[in-house]
Amino acid sequence: MPRSSGPLTLTALCAVLVSVAACAPQDDAPTDTATPAATAGPACSKDKLPTRTAGKLTVATDEPAYAPWFTDNKPESGEGFEAAVAYAVAGKLGYAPGDVTWARVKFDTAVAPGPKNFDFDINQFSITEERKRAVDFSSPYHLVRQAVIAPKSGKIAGKKSLADLRGAKLGAQVGTTSYQAITQVIKPKTKPQVYNSNDDAKKALQNGQIDGLVVDLPTAFYITGAELTDTTIVGQLPQVGAPEAFGLLLDRGSPLTACVSGAVDQLRGDGTIKKLEQKWLAQVAGATELT
Amino acid sequence: MTALAYVPSEAQRRRAAYRRRQTITSVLVAAASTAALGTLLVVAVTGAPGWDRVRESFADPAIARDALPAVLTGLWLNLRLLVCCAAGALLLGLVIALLRTLRGPVFFPVRVLATGYTYTFRGLPLIIVLYLLTLGVPGLRLQGMPSVLVLGGLALVLTYGGYLAEVIRAGIESVHPSQLAAARSLGLNYRQTMRHVVLPQAVRRVAPPLLNDVVALQKDVGLVSLAGPIDAVRAAQIATAETFNYTPYVLAGVLFVLLAIPLIAVTDAVTLRAARRQGRG
Numbered sequence: 159m160p161r162s163s164g165p166l167t168l169t170a171l172c173a174v175l176v177s178v179a180a181c182a183p184q185d186d187a188p189t190d191t192a193t194p195a196a197t198a199g200p201a202c203s204k205d206k207l208p209t210r211t212a213g214k215l216t217v218a219t220d221e222p223a224y225a226p227w228f229t230d231n232k233p234e235s236g237e238g239f240e241a242a243v244a245y246a247v248a249g250k251l252g253y254a255p256g257d258v259t260w261a262r263v264k265f266d267t268a269v270a271p272g273p274k275n276f277d278f279d280i281n282q283f284s285i286t287e288e289r290k291r292a293v294d295f296s297s298p299y300h301l302v303r304q305a306v307i308a309p310k311s312g313k314i315a316g317k318k319s320l321a322d323l324r325g326a327k328l329g330a331q332v333g334t335t336s337y338q339a340i341t342q343v344i345k346p347k348t349k350p351q352v353y354n355s356n357d358d359a360k361k362a363l364q365n366g367q368i369d370g371l372v373v374d375l376p377t378a379f380y381i382t383g384a385e386l387t388d389t390t391i392v393g394q395l396p397q398v399g400a401p402e403a404f405g406l407l408l409d410r411g412s413p414l415t416a417c418v419s420g421a422v423d424q425l426r427g428d429g430t431i432k433k434l435e436q437k438w439l440a441q442v443a444g445a446t447e448l449t
Numbered sequence: 450m451t452a453l454a455y456v457p458s459e460a461q462r463r464r465a466a467y468r469r470r471q472t473i474t475s476v477l478v479a480a481a482s483t484a485a486l487g488t489l490l491v492v493a494v495t496g497a498p499g500w501d502r503v504r505e506s507f508a509d510p511a512i513a514r515d516a517l518p519a520v521l522t523g524l525w526l527n528l529r530l531l532v533c534c535a536a537g538a539l540l541l542g543l544v545i546a547l548l549r550t551l552r553g554p555v556f557f558p559v560r561v562l563a564t565g566y567t568y569t570f571r572g573l574p575l576i577i578v579l580y581l582l583t584l585g586v587p588g589l590r591l592q593g594m595p596s597v598l599v600l601g602g603l604a605l606v607l608t609y610g611g612y613l614a615e616v617i618r619a620g621i622e623s624v625h626p627s628q629l630a631a632a633r634s635l636g637l638n639y640r641q642t643m644r645h646v647v648l649p650q651a652v653r654r655v656a657p658p659l660l661n662d663v664v665a666l667q668k669d670v671g672l673v674s675l676a677g678p679i680d681a682v683r684a685a686q687i688a689t690a691e692t693f694n695y696t697p698y699v700l701a702g703v704l705f706v707l708l709a710i711p712l713i714a715v716t717d718a719v720t721l722r723a724a725r726r727q728g729r730g
Contacts (some may be wrong), residue, residue: 336692
């Protein structure tokens with residue numbers, strides 16, 4: 159609810175009504191998707207952006223929000239990679255940290271078509287053509303890297319360089335970028351083991367049949383944090399193949415899409431995103447870069 | 450004595466000429482019908498609207514060339530596994546069949562165990578046996594745990610041993626009881642009867658279905674790849690995932706057929722020889 163008083167409340171209410179009214183038919187009218195690009199260019203500042211609540215930016219994420227994307231399920235602290243990116247984007251658009259309010263929206267609800275109660279959602283959404291039919295995405299703020307995980311007591315835990323991994327027996331799921339990362343980047347001396355699914359591969363890792371498992375970084379965080387807690391991330395691998403890309407999610411045909419994309423592009427261009435990745439993914443979460 | 454040169458009669462010559470003409474006619478008819486059917490098939494397939502796309506994604510020579518080394522390396526694994534598993538499964542099958550055909554109340558538990566084994570492992574899907582042995586058993590973390598390949602091979606031997614045991618048992622039971630009685634009356638004991646009278650006849654009779662199972666095994670050994678090793682089909686899958694082109698699968702299929710041809714030829718030769726022998730006897 160808007161907390162401002164008097165005429166401001168009215169304007170805000172109007173803005174909401176207008177945006178809801180404008181959104182409703184757009185769900186069914188693909189021709190309208192060109193509108194945000196046309197209106198965006200000049201007006202990417204706080205006072206001109208038609209956010210849900212004027213002067214405030216409503217950012218959504220899942221409940222609970224996991225590390226290392228967020229810290230302690232508190233996105234408003236700005237700690238964790240995605241929280242930091244959200245505040246950086248808000249800053250580029252002219253919103254002070256105090257102007258950012260957080261909403262909690264389930265992942266599946268957010269990617270489904272339908273009215274949205276946020277301006278943008280940041281929750282490790284991979285940009286796919288299929289999802290683009292239901293929602294808008296900003297340009298990518300993170301390209302998913304591949305990572306090696308290994309048992310904490312295993313022979314490659316704590317290794318720092320790609321050369322150290324050459325003697326290890328590594329595994330990956332068939333047909334994935336992870337497998338390409340083994341054969342093209344690490345190039346181990348022993349043939350990699352290939353599994354039908356990551357579940358089979360995790361079992362083999364648990365059994366000690368392989369020394370390390372290559373998965374994408376978000377999966378690595380999930381496996382080491384929740385599934386196989388006696389494993390650890392050895393490190394991230396250099397980019398390979400056609401990586402998955404994470405984008406900020408907006409309502410389909412949202413008038414903010416172009417502005418938010420522009421802000422992400424600027425952040426990527428000036429190296430802010432790289433710095434945030436270094437800080438939150440490599441240093442805090444321990445996914446060091448293997449070279 | 451000088452033998453008179455054989456001069457066929459006029460009627461015989463006419464008969465021979467007629468037969469020759471008949472042969473030539475049938476060869477020509479066979480050739481014509483084969484050519485007609487062949488042309489029809491080629492026209493139907495290559496004339497199909499999607500033929501160019503199918504040829505591109507299933508028969509691209511360049512991609513086949515690139516994938517060949519990896520697929521061949523995988524096939525070498527299939528071949529080694531096949532030889533070891535076929536030998537192991539035949540041996541296990543033979544032992545189980547002999548145990549199942551033991552007579553006498555004393556051997557009841559042995560018969561029950563052997564029967565239980567064939568029921569279980571013929572019913573259990575191979576994939577599940579493979580999962581249990583290659584990903585389950587190593588979880589016990591016992592000392593001296595054999596490699597995944599050995600465990601996978603064991604799963605194949607256990608599963609195919611069940612089939613082969615039943616085939617061999619059918620062979621043993623097909624030997625007429627009079628043979629047994631004759632052997633015993635000659636003073637052979639049970640073991641000698643089995644070794645010299647029953648098994649030689651039994652195995653000869655079931656050789657074709659036994660080899661049939663071995664050919665089937667050849668295609669199943671590759672399933673070991675679910676535990677990590679890269680066999681021919683897995684190598685093709687990897688190549689396919691990289692290019693989104695199915696030619697490597699076709700390549701692997703062709704190689705599998707080539708690998709099966711000698712085995713199938715042996716099966717046919719054995720069957721033929723057995724039939725000829727029985728005809729003569």
